[in-house]
Amino acid sequence: MSTRPVRVNSLLLITILLLAVTTLNCVEKEGKPAEKPKTIEEVGYHEKTFIFARGADSIALDPHMITDGESALVTVNIFDTLVRYKEESTEIEPALAESWESSEDGLTWVFHLRKGVKFHDGTPFNAHAVKFDIERQIDENHPYHMPGKFPYAQFTLGMIDKVEVIDDYTVSIKLKRPYAPFLQNLAMFAAAIVSPEAVKKYGEEVFKHPVGTGPFRFVEWIPDDRIVLEANPDYWDGPPKIDRLIIKTIPENSVRLLALEKGEIDGMDGLNPDDVERVRRNPDLVLLEQPGMNIGYLGFHTQKKPFDDPRVRRAISHAINKKEIVTYLFKNMAIEAKGPLPPTIWGYDPTIKGYEYDPEKARQLLAEAGYPNGFTTTLWTYPNPRSYNPVGAKLATAIQDNLKEVGIKAEIVQLEWGAYLAATKEGKHDMFLLGWMGDNGDPDNFLYVLFSSDNIPDSNRSFYKNPRLDEILIKAQQTYDKEERTRLYREAQRIIVEDAPWVFLNHMKQQVVLRKNVEGFKLHPTFNKYFHKVRKTSS
Template structure:
């Protein structure tokens, strides 16, 4: 039986793992992957750390944290955004989990075995209960994965599963249509969360108004655009957590989150804006936990719309942009210019990928060749204060080559709906690789079959790239697989459906005496063990 580890892939991920630091009141800069990056860190970076476990008795354990935006749905298969995944990660369990050391370990799966290139056997833990007290069985796993295959936003993680055989309540076999190297990593994604077949079937859409899973926290309520609340599940199969209740407040304005953290109104700000990091570091009652991310910030162009259907226009936009200016102004220098559609901390990334640097003369020449010597008017969709500031810099830079940009701001959910439907000319967003496998940075975003909500919101299509992506998914030799991703990245960069902007640094602000928090390399943080000592 195979070890419950990534093997060669885990070694690569560990080599890319970030340097993390708990920057307290010293004010010193900490080097810090997983969702937005800067200081890429070196190959010998330390393992993720945080406040860790306290040594005393549990005192206050009703925890309030704050985030920038609201969840889109409580259905883990109904969306693929990072914000919603926080709730999903705590309400539901999955077969597989990627731990804080970037290793693949079991979640519901007690063990697994690869029988052949296209056959995987899983044994799930016995005695696992859903929040309503009913048993979780292999049939629920089969139902959930088959449901995920039908859901456009997450199907890419499980579509290679051809059929599922349930042997008994705790054993099942996944039969793949063809070899699929990223399978274990894909099964850690929140879109593969396990839900109760009987309840979902009986209740239909009503189930998602009061959902149940097998995760460490139970759903209590959701007040859209204000907060959602969870409570501890005492019968959690891994043992109850230390957090009695968890409330996540929606606070879009970064300054307001920082003030609430300073006053003790909240215990944690999931995301501290770059402009507030020094204030958090200077406060003796707070800690700023930083790390380089596993995400890529990007400007996407709709390749199905004129003039963006012309690669020369897309290349011209890339040459017109000065990414370092965006980093300096918006992130106060806390970022790294992105040379690729893949983050530096993901296995398969290569620093040899040829990116773009600002060259206005070259940009103007390409615009003229494309038939737009005087430029054109277009729109740019964005969501949130930080991305509005990014958009304004991009607006000014593109005006240098005659492109007049109208910035259109949306609430997060409306933004996702608009870009999923392809209503945009251009938009700013980021992609965070939750599985730490290179396929998750490429396949959802650039394969032709994934247009729209699945991830390819640039509506980019290149048959040669499609073929290479499919080859990489089947390749069992890890070294050959990484070479394929290098070739894929370069071809996508040359086609320029995106202007890659930066890899950022994420900062989480917490009260200095809060215990039990550990930063996760992909920002898939867990909050069920947060507490204060008596």
């Protein structure tokens, strides 16, 4: 028997087996892998893998459905916006739109889009995608609109009247009224462009299957453990310096820092105040910090008794020892807040004095409001540290002690982060701890978003209403005169401080700790964390 036929059959068999394996791999990529997810160690820790750890998991990965920083941390690396913020600034530069112009009255904006860009699913980015994404959020008749699922839509895009496709790479956006921060809003995470085909494919489950045009593509999400992304080699702004980005959830600050010291992760946020000097003394670590565009606050449900009485709210504002919180609890990693705007935002009013710690004044106001012996209530909190509160639930305990001194007995109610956000949105709370990190560098992003009655209950979780304030905030949106806007925002701040829907607690420094071999990471005023240009050296 000739050996030739045998050799041919062997080669044929090998070829068939290789094709089968390749086909199987393709099928697994299209569907969900059957095997158990690999551990981080199995995924591979090396120079091209960057692991960043934070204290809580994301809520969703559809940028249109989120308001929380933990979700935005991931989505800003998967998705792009029409315009974006410059590095270390809230100034605007081109992104998916290469250029734009507006009419003299500021009502019509025409955007010229970048050509040749594709979503991670291979479908083209174009003007039709822009129209689809905007209308999905603001048009109740859109086939993929989900009522109540787009909490930022009213603020980010609510001023839009109509979106028109001029051609495949030119889109016109017409506004209902002049809106000064329009471009700033278009750079926000909530205005990112999502693949229309992904929305159609996954429907309401698209928040688990993010598909954008950004520097990283989604790989997997293991809840309360990690989110894994991979580099997009075809990214229009150049491929990332790393192959894989892992966003790891480690709830305890101290455990997270220990992992960083051991080299198990490359970077982290949420540093315990007591650990700052420890980090500074470690030659293998680098601490990045800058003044924060944020506020931490104690809010009141202003439509519930006794918090519907401003005298009660002012009393509690006098009862909280903010200096002690900042000095001893936060170890001077923050400054005391006087009002609703941080000093890093233009329009901040430095003449506002706020509420000094004065327990006697607090008791007097409580007596005037009909509560000479105080009252019993609840104080809601989340367990884990946040960027505006590095000690988590310990802050609630400190406030509870302050309230007790003036006769207010506050029972602490603690929920995990996702449940906490849902409960406060539903208004189940009496008093609650929360905070805000500025999205776009404009006062509107604090004052309108957090205090306008338009935003109850999405971002205005104090359920606070003041018709005069609403009028001022809309007027400030509609003028492009920065001097006039500053005047209006300062008037707004005085109204808010007088009404005291919150106790204005603190403005935290922004901090991130990295291994010394990490290069290219820069803090951003919005607290967004961009990993596109991050790289690791061998040392």
